[in-house]
Amino acid sequence: MLKIYNSLTRRKEDFVPLNANNVKMYACGITVSGNAHIGHLFQALVYDIIRKVLEKNGFKVTYARNYTDIDDKIIATANKLGVDSADYAKQMIAKIDNEMNYFQVDEPTLWLKATENIENIINFTQTLIEKGYAYPTSKGDVYYSVDKFAKYGCLSNRNLEDAKNGYRIDNDEEKQSPLDFALWKSAKPGEPYWLSPWGKGRPGWHIECSTMNMQAFGDQIDIHGGGRDLIFPHHENEIAQTEALTGKQFAKYWIHNGLIKVDGQKMSKSLGNSIILEDLMKKYHPEVVKFALLQNSYRSDLNLTEAVFAQAEKHIYSFHKTLLAVQEKFPITDEINGEYEKLVDEAMQDDFNSPKAFSYLFDIFKTMQKKLAENDKSVIADYNGVKKAYKILGLFVNDSKEVVAFVNNKEGDIPQEVKDLAQKRWQAKQNKDWATADALRSQLDALGYIVKDNKEGYDINKK
Ligand SMILES: [Zn+2]
Numbered sequence: 356m357l358k359i360y361n362s363l364t365r366r367k368e369d370f371v372p373l374n375a376n377n378v379k380m381y382a383c384g385i386t387v388s389g390n391a392h393i394g395h396l397f398q399a400l401v402y403d404i405i406r407k408v409l410e411k412n413g414f415k416v417t418y419a420r421n422y423t424d425i426d427d428k429i430i431a432t433a434n435k436l437g438v439d440s441a442d443y444a445k446q447m448i449a450k451i452d453n454e455m456n457y458f459q460v461d462e463p464t465l466w467l468k469a470t471e472n473i474e475n476i477i478n479f480t481q482t483l484i485e486k487g488y489a490y491p492t493s494k495g496d497v498y499y500s501v502d503k504f505a506k507y508g509c510l511s512n513r514n515l516e517d518a519k520n521g522y523r524i525d526n527d528e529e530k531q532s533p534l535d536f537a538l539w540k541s542a543k544p545g546e547p548y549w550l551s552p553w554g555k556g557r558p559g560w561h562i563e564c565s566t567m568n569m570q571a572f573g574d575q576i577d578i579h580g581g582g583r584d585l586i587f588p589h590h591e592n593e594i595a596q597t598e599a600l601t602g603k604q605f606a607k608y609w610i611h612n613g614l615i616k617v618d619g620q621k622m623s624k625s626l627g628n629s630i631i632l633e634d635l636m637k638k639y640h641p642e643v644v645k646f647a648l649l650q651n652s653y654r655s656d657l658n659l660t661e662a663v664f665a666q667a668e669k670h671i672y673s674f675h676k677t678l679l680a681v682q683e684k685f686p687i688t689d690e691i692n693g694e695y696e697k698l699v700d701e702a703m704q705d706d707f708n709s710p711k712a713f714s715y716l717f718d719i720f721k722t723m724q725k726k727l728a729e730n731d732k733s734v735i736a737d738y739n740g741v742k743k744a745y746k747i748l749g750l751f752v753n754d755s756k757e758v759v760a761f762v763n764n765k766e767g768d769i770p771q772e773v774k775d776l777a778q779k780r781w782q783a784k785q786n787k788d789w790a791t792a793d794a795l796r797s798q799l800d801a802l803g804y805i806v807k808d809n810k811e812g813y814d815i816n817k818k
Contacts, residue, residue: 360706362609379572383581384420387447388428393630394615399460401612401653408703419465419571454632458641467567473549476558479566480538488599492529495541495554501534504595511587538562561592579606613656640761643668645749649709672762675755681738692740699744760812
């Protein structure tokens with residue numbers, strides 16, 4: 356039985372979907388106001404794996420993620436760059452999609468975007484006004500009235516009065532309570548806007564998720580996920596909006612992943628310490644990054660340092676070297692040791708316990724090395740077994756030669772451009788596209804580099 360820690364009840368529960376075998380899952384996505392960083396990747400990876408575990412349990416999963424493609428920060432960044440905010444958002448989405456693809460995060464079933472749901476957002480807001488849960492102001496803003504929703508604070512376990520004390524400073528005297536939040540924001544001069552019954556404006560952040568959930572899934576969903584930093588106010592507000600509208604429980608299970616720190620500090624623009632994906636791609640193989648990110652429980656915070664990545668790389672490199680040695684020593688048959696998959700699946704059934712699943716790796720590879728040394732052919736069954744078992748965590752899904760070559764070629768001061776060309780050439784060779792491989796070799800030659808193939812992949816040397 357799959358067990359999930361539910362933030363709403365604050366305990367681990369058996370997972371039972373609302374509707375037979377079908378699972379509706381939504382995870383809050385990225386606000387595309389800048390480059391995606393490792394925190395975004397961690398979150399995307401966590402829900403991708405959760406989806407895969409659910410599917411392995413035989414559930415039919417519809418998994419939706421959103422992009423917030425209109426908000427104050429996006430407008431500010433676009434204005435600074437002198438570009439249209441819609442174009443900027445589109446560009447960033449394409450870039451982030453690419454990066455997620457590089458790190459082998461699968462696409463959700465549904466991609467939802469705020470700007471494609473404006474009419475639905477307006478209708479949702481209008482209904483909340485009609486039901487008495489929201490009110491427009493003379494300036495054309497619409498606020499949700501937190502005092503009208505008795506359950507407010509149920510997810511974050513907050514007392515309404517305490518929460519209000521944290522919100523003393525307010526700039527809109529028409530707000531009835533400091534905790535009231537904007538469903539609709541009137542447009543300031545020069546800002547993008549849509550027409551609404553309250554004038555020109557754009558949606559608030561929280562209403563997007565409630566509306567898109569409703570559009571995609573109806574009144575109720577099984578799982579709602581996001582980073583722990585979203586519990587208050589974002590997820591609390593989503594519950595207030597949706598449940599005020601439907602009178603039903605919105606999400607049965609709330610899942611929250613931990614937060615990422617870098618060298619002991621919160622990632623922030625002002626500290627300039629964010630690990631952005633664009634940089635990470637140049638430094639580490641996707642499997643190394645996945646191993647580094649998933650070695651703790653998804654619920655705990657993770658402190659990333661150079662040493663964490665170096666350690667992860669050391670392990671992944673050594674695992675793949677062993678796999679490569681098996682490939683080179685024996686013809687790979689389809690014999691398989693099914694024990695490893697059982698162990699990994701059992702760990703994942705217990706609230707997606709990836710650190711437990713990883714803990715078996717060291718013994719597995721020790722056994723494999725021993726068998727290799729003893730020329731024991733049964734290592735082929737282990738080779739197949741380990742690859743099948745860890746697929747759900749995104750490990751050993753890449754060719755071992757490629758992973759080993761990636762790590763080897765990181766050493767030294769070879770320019771990225773040269774590494775990329777060498778990698779492309781190697782890929783072309785794998786695809787038996789000799790013409791492209793030769794052309795790339797000439798290109799490298801012209802840049803002053805020679806590529807030599809070896810047992811583990813290839814080496815790049817200066818001429
Ligand atoms: Zn959300």
